[in-house]
Amino acid sequence: MSVPASRGAPLRLLTPLLTGFAALALWELAVRWLAIPPYILPGPVQVLQTLWSDQAILAPALGVTLWTTLEALALAVVGGVLLALLFSRSRLLSAALYPFAVVLQVTPVIAIAPLLLVWLEPGSAVLVCAFLVAFFPVLSNTAAGLQAIDPGLDELFRLYGASRWQRLVRLEAPTAAPHFLAGLRIAGGLALIGAIVAEIAAGAAGQGSGLAWRIVEAGYRLNIPRMFAALLLISVSGVLIHAGLSLLSRLLPGRGAPP
Amino acid sequence: MKQNAEGRAALVRMRDVALAWGNGVTALDGLTLDVRAGEFLAILGPSGCGKSTALRLMAGLLAPTRGQVRRDGGLTAAGRVGFVFQDPTLTPWSRALANVRLPLDLAGVARAEANERAAAMLALVGLAGFERAWPHELSGGMRMRVSIARALATHPDLLLMDEPFAALDEFTRARLNDDLLALRDQLGFTVAFVTHSSWESVYLADRIVIMSARPGRVLDEIGVTAPPGRGAAFRASPAYASQCAAVLALAAAASGAVA
Ligand SMILES: Nc1ncnc2c1ncn2[C@@H]1O[C@H](COP(=O)(O)OP(=O)(O)OP(=O)(O)O)[C@@H](O)[C@H]1O
Ligand SMILES: [Mg+2]
Numbered sequence: 406m407s408v409p410a411s412r413g414a415p416l417r418l419l420t421p422l423l424t425g426f427a428a429l430a431l432w433e434l435a436v437r438w439l440a441i442p443p444y445i446l447p448g449p450v451q452v453l454q455t456l457w458s459d460q461a462i463l464a465p466a467l468g469v470t471l472w473t474t475l476e477a478l479a480l481a482v483v484g485g486v487l488l489a490l491l492f493s494r495s496r497l498l499s500a501a502l503y504p505f506a507v508v509l510q511v512t513p514v515i516a517i518a519p520l521l522l523v524w525l526e527p528g529s530a531v532l533v534c535a536f537l538v539a540f541f542p543v544l545s546n547t548a549a550g551l552q553a554i555d556p557g558l559d560e561l562f563r564l565y566g567a568s569r570w571q572r573l574v575r576l577e578a579p580t581a582a583p584h585f586l587a588g589l590r591i592a593g594g595l596a597l598i599g600a601i602v603a604e605i606a607a608g609a610a611g612q613g614s615g616l617a618w619r620i621v622e623a624g625y626r627l628n629i630p631r632m633f634a635a636l637l638l639i640s641v642s643g644v645l646i647h648a649g650l651s652l653l654s655r656l657l658p659g660r661g662a663p664p
Numbered sequence: 665m666k667q668n669a670e671g672r673a674a675l676v677r678m679r680d681v682a683l684a685w686g687n688g689v690t691a692l693d694g695l696t697l698d699v700r701a702g703e704f705l706a707i708l709g710p711s712g713c714g715k716s717t718a719l720r721l722m723a724g725l726l727a728p729t730r731g732q733v734r735r736d737g738g739l740t741a742a743g744r745v746g747f748v749f750q751d752p753t754l755t756p757w758s759r760a761l762a763n764v765r766l767p768l769d770l771a772g773v774a775r776a777e778a779n780e781r782a783a784a785m786l787a788l789v790g791l792a793g794f795e796r797a798w799p800h801e802l803s804g805g806m807r808m809r810v811s812i813a814r815a816l817a818t819h820p821d822l823l824l825m826d827e828p829f830a831a832l833d834e835f836t837r838a839r840l841n842d843d844l845l846a847l848r849d850q851l852g853f854t855v856a857f858v859t860h861s862s863w864e865s866v867y868l869a870d871r872i873v874i875m876s877a878r879p880g881r882v883l884d885e886i887g888v889t890a891p892p893g894r895g896a897a898f899r900a901s902p903a904y905a906s907q908c909a910a911v912l913a914l915a916a917a918a919s920g921a922v923a
Pocket of ligand 1: 685710711712717878
C-alpha cells in the first residue's frame, strides 16, 4: 500500500523510546537517592539482574503461561469462527445461543475460576478460563464481519450463480477477515489476562506452574525483585502478542475495509 | 423468440409487472416494457420509482409479485447478463485484474485463460497497465471502468447499467459515455441503462422510456434520432438540444404527476 510520504515516522518511534528510558533512569535514581529498600521497590537494574539470576525459575514459568495463552487463543479462534459461521447460516441458532455467549462474556472470569478449579485439574481450569475470555471477541467480531457483506457484491455473486463454497471463500471470508483479525488482537491480550487471573485464583493448587503463581509465591516470601521480574515478563509477552497479531492485519491484501 | 412491432426479438419482456416489497412498499405496478435485442434502451424516471427494481427483475435477481417477466432462453445461463451498479462494487481485497476476472473465476474458467481474457477486457476499457492496481489506488472513473470490464468479461448479451456514471464529474462522464458507445459497437451487446439525466439518455440511447413516480410504470416512450457514432458533433447539434428538451419536458411531467 502506498501512502503519502510522512516525516513523522522516526519521531513516532523515538519519542516513546526516549520517554521510556527517561522514566527508567528516574526510577533508578530515585531508588538510589532515597535509599528505598529492595523489598519495597527495587530499581530497574536490580529487576534485570533478578531476571537473569532467577531464569531457571522464571523461564519455565513463562513457557507454561505462554503455552496456555496460545492454546486458549487457538481454541478461541476455532470455536469463535465456527460458531460465527453457524450463526450467519441460521438466525434461529444465533438467537438461541448468542445470549449464552454474552452471559459468559459479562461474568468476570475471576468469579468463574474457583468453580472451574473445583471441577477441573488446575492446568485445564486455567486453560478454560483463558479460552472463555478470548472466545467472545473472536465470535462477535467474526459474526459482525460476516454480516458486513456489500449488498452489491452479494447480488453480483448471485447473478453469476456462485456456489456456497465460492461465496464462502471469495466473498464471506475476505469480507470478515479484517473484523476477525481485530477480534483476534483483542482476544490475544485477553487470553493472557485470563491465564494470569486463573493462575492467581488457582493459588497454591497451581504450584510450580505459571508466571502468575511465581508472583504469588514471591509475594509470600517478600521477594519483590522477583515479582517485578515476573511482571516484566508478563508485560513483554502482552506487548509481543499484540504486536504479532497487529502485524497479521498488515498482511491483508489491498484495503480490507478496516472495521 | 417472439418478434415485436419493430421486428426485433425481445431479450426481456415484462408484462403488467408488479413488485411489492415485504414492508408494503409497492415499487412497480403495471410495468410493461420490452428490451429489444441490439438496442440501447434508456430508462428515465423520478427517484424511487422502481428503476433499480426493474433492472433487478430483468437480471433475474428478483421475481415479480404479479405479472410476467419473460427472459430470452439464452439469458438464463450464468454470465449472459452483465450488471453495472451505481457504485463500482469492486472487491477491495483484489487487484483490478482479479476483479475483472471474478465472473470467469466463478464460471470455472482456467486461470491462464481467465487472466488473458480479463487483461484484454481491461485494455478494451482503457486500463491497460493497471492490472495490478488495487481499487483504492484508482480514481472514481477508473474504478467504474473496471466495473464495466468485469460486467463485460463474460461477453454478455445484455448489459444492465444502474446510473453507472451518476457519481462522476461531467468530463469523465462524457468520456465514459463515448467509450461505452464504442465498446457496444465493438462487442454488440444490448443495453438497458438507468439514468437521471435526460442529456445522457439522448446521447446514449436508441430509445428512451419514461417512468411514472412510484408505483412505477411506463408513461412515455421516445425514439432518438442520431447520426451513427454520435460524438462531439452530435452533442453540439440543434437536433441533440431539441431532443433533450423534449425528454426533459416529459420527465418533468412524469415527476410532477404525483409530487
Ligand atoms: N430491499 C428493499 N426493501 C424494501 N423496499 C425497497 C427495497 N429496495 C427498494 N425499495 C423501495 O422500492 C422503491 C423503488 O426503489 P428503487 O431502488 O427501484 O427506485 P429507483 O427508481 O432506482 O430510485 P433511485 O432513482 O433513487 O435510484 C423505493 O420506494 C424504495 O424505497
Ligand atoms: Mg436506483
